[in-house]
Amino acid sequence: MPRRVSVVGPGVFEVLVGVRRVRISGRVAKVLSTRDVILLMDFCPVGWRVSFDYSFYGICFSDAGRVTVVSTLGCSGVWLMIESDGRKYFVCCEEGDREKCHV
Numbered sequence: 001m002p003r004r005v006s007v008v009g010p011g012v013f014e015v016l017v018g019v020r021r022v023r024i025s026g027r028v029a030k031v032l033s034t035r036d037v038i039l040l041m042d043f044c045p046v047g048w049r050v051s052f053d054y055s056f057y058g059i060c061f062s063d064a065g066r067v068t069v070v071s072t073l074g075c076s077g078v079w080l081m082i083e084s085d086g087r088k089y090f091v092c093c094e095e096g097d098r099e100k101c102h103v
Contacts, residue, residue: 005072007097011082015070015091024091026084031101034077037090041069076101 006014012025032040041060060067067088075092078101082089093101 005070005091005094005097007093007100013080013082013089013091024082024084024089026082026089028080029083030081032079032081032090034075034079034092037069037079037092040067040090 005016008014008023011028012023015022015024060069067090069090071092072094074094074096076095076098078093078098080091080093080101082091
């Protein structure tokens with residue numbers, strides 16, 4: 001199975017969305033835990049409710065604007081909040097990329 005999330009370089013990630021690879025680049029604003037992300041998603045009034053037990057691609061519309069959440073079965077529990085073009089992404093780093101995931 002191909003990797004869902006890959007760290008290409010500082011602030012640059014490739015995300016598998018369906019059969020397409022999407023490159024996200026931006027400023028890494030914060031490092032979060034899975035618990036932090038779950039708490040944030042609990043306050044999502046509109047959007048996809050997502051399960052943290054499986055790989056997913058979810059979108060939430062909140063007061064903070066559009067937030068895209070990307071995870072994987074290989075999620076290490078380290079999440080990065082990336083700000084890019086006025087959008088926010090929460091991306092979970094795979095275990096193999098854990099050392100590359102930092103602010």
